[in-house]
C-alpha cells in the first residue's frame with residue numbers, strides 16, 4: 001500500500017518536502033504508484049525539491065522535482081506560462097540570495113575592521 005503523509009487534500013495545507021514521507025511498497029508497481037501519487041497531489045508536488053525544467057521532445061515542457069524519500073527525479077507536464085513563472089521565481093530567489101551573500105560579506109568586513117573615528 002502506498003501512502004503519502006500527511007494524507008490530506010486540504011487546499012490550505014502545504015507540506016514541506018522534508019516532512020513528506022512515502023512508503024514505496026515492495027514492488028515496482030507500488031513504487032511507481034507512490035510517485036504518481038506525489039505527482040498528482042497539488043499541495044505536495046510544489047513543495048518537493050525543484051530540479052529544473054526539460055523539453056518533452058514534442059513541444060511541451062516537464063517540471064522536474066525530487067522524491068523526498070528516494071531522491072528520484074520525477075517529471076510532470078507543465079504549461080509554458082507556469083514554467084515561465086517558475087523560472088522567474090527561481091531567478092528572483094537566486095538574485096535575493098546573491099544580495100544576502102554580498103550584504104553578509106559586507107557586514108562581516110565592517111564588523112571585523114577597526115572603527116576609525118575622526119577627531120578634530
Ligand SMILES: [Zn+2]
Pocket residue numbers: 024035067068069070071072
Ligand atoms: Zn521515491
